[in-house]
Amino acid sequence: MVKLERKGGRMAGCIARNSEGKYVRYNTRKGVVVATGGYSQNYPMMEALQPWNLRIIGRNCSMPGVRGDGIRACLWVGAKMDETHSMMMFDRCALRPDQKVGVETAKSGDNGFFWMGSQPWLKVNADGHRFFNESGTYEGILHADEYQKGHCHYTIFDSNWPRYVQQFKQHGCSRLYPFENGVAPNIPWQTVEKTLPGLIEKGFLIKADTIGDLAKGLKLPPEELKKTVARYNELVRKGRDEDYGKEPFRLSPVDKPPFYGAKNCGYILCTMDGIQIDTHMNAIDTEGNPISGLYVVGNDSGSYFANTYPNLVTGMACGRTVTFGRLVGKYLARSKA
Ligand SMILES: Cc1cc2nc3c(=O)[nH]c(=O)nc-3n(C[C@H](O)[C@H](O)[C@H](O)COP(=O)(O)OP(=O)(O)OC[C@H]3O[C@@H](n4cnc5c(N)ncnc54)[C@H](O)[C@@H]3O)c2cc1C
Structure with a gap:
């Protein structure tokens, strides 16, 4: 379809171009x-x-x-x-720490498909500070990123992650364990686990034995990230997120090395x-x-x-x-x- 035709106030049909490049008129x-x-x-x-x-995407997964x-x-x-x-965006694009968020990176195809991005892990800004209740919709944090340095956030988790993703009880496509009625998830955690080495190899996911080294890998200020992680672990121990009000079942400590982190932004699915x-x-x-x-x-x-x-x-x-x-x-x- 190239053009619609309207005659006398009513739709008359459309003009289309066929596979030979010829224009064809369809009357309705x-x-x-x-x-x-x-x-x-x-x-x-x-x-x-x-x-x-x-400004908040690094990948485009929409239909050609x-x-x-x-x-x-x-x-x-x-x-x-x-x-x-508006557009549908998921918070599951990972970039290397030196990459810029935005259209050029999305067009380049040089970006990581980070399925775990929607889990309610600890997420911080470029200053290493928490700024958002991470238990939101896929798009929620991306719009908060509009107001952050570099238009992105950094997702931090530890080696106990398979246990925590069960505890989080995500719904929809981000769920990694079977649903309570027995229905299989869209993508199980075992499949997601297999994607991690590839992301690490390409630099889209950083793995480190200490929080300080993780911060260095992500180009975040190490002392600030250490303080944020210590405060977050304290809140998890209390079972109450006094800072941002995240539900207790969506709190998980970051204390079991090796630690993981990704520079995180959005990807487009459709308008x-x-x-x-x-x-x-x-x-x-x-x-x-x-x-x-x-x-x-x-x-x-x-x-x-x-x-x-x-x-x-x-x-x-x-x-x-x-x-x-x-x-x-x-x-x-x-x-x-
Ligand atoms: C990767 C991905 C995952 C998604 N996951 C979900 C999900 O979990 N839940 C959910 O609700 N939605 C999801 N969506 C969104 C959902 O798929 C879309 O909203 C829905 O498919 C839109 O259907 P549509 O018919 O409007 O468009 P499409 O399915 O894109 O079909 C449009 C068709 O029109 C054709 N076309 C374009 N221009 C012309 C032209 N000039 N003439 C003739 N034909 C033309 C296109 O080639 C295409 O075949 C997802 C989308 C993507 C890309």
Whole structure:
């Protein structure tokens, strides 16, 4: 699809380019359903609409070919886009301590896939200080990183980590142990464990026998990190996070060498803002009225997410995509041309 066509206020169809490079016009009887997957591979569009999010990522894991074609085509025929722009980001990108967070690193492909980043480990800023309750959504800490030096945080854990990830009871894809109803996790801890040597070898994960050496490897101030770890271990012993209010079951000491640490930032999965729709997935124009015959689903559609991805319920994005896609199909099958 290259362009949508609207005639006399109603959708007439679209113009597409085929595999031979020829343009083909498709005329519609009932309407057009747009589903081209958002714009997470279109850096100029992301820079124009949500530059703050590009400052906290170091990797792009989104689908190839999602360049915002559908959203732009809808705008050209008069549709309205969400005014709060957002993308789904996970806090699971690890960089070498001398790498810069941002688009250039994401584009370079020289970045680490650090699945354990979403666990509620001790996380500190470039000064070696704690600054956040680590038990949040995947994206929560990334937005706090917007206000930190280098737009990143540093994740610190110890050799007892397989025990603690069970205690943390993460949900969704970050869970590393079977769920309480017996369902297997997306990725078990044994698989994650096998990724660690590769990350260490490439410099994306630092391993050290002392906290001082870990700090040096991460280019953090050693004395500050030692103080932070000592205070954190004290809070764990008390069973009460007096500093940031993290739940007791998400507190774990950092006392069993060797210690591990990563310079941590986000990676993009998809954009989540799009064309505003009504309850029939009918696109809305800039006056708030439905555009006859124009329907939008999936990442191209808006009116659903704002500012952040709230992964307190999992599958929110795939869920709305397949559900609303099915509903619009049923609706159009019933409707008269
Ligand atoms: C790695 C990864 C993990 C994810 N994990 C989760 C998760 O755990 N839970 C969750 O809820 N969501 C998750 N998501 C998000 C979820 O997958 C998306 O929200 C959902 O797939 C969007 O579906 P879609 O149909 O809008 O887009 P897509 O599935 O991307 O499909 C869009 C299609 O349109 C095609 N296209 C693009 N431009 C054109 C054009 N001009 N003409 C014709 N076709 C075009 C594209 O090639 C693509 O095939 C994840 C996404 C990624 C990338």
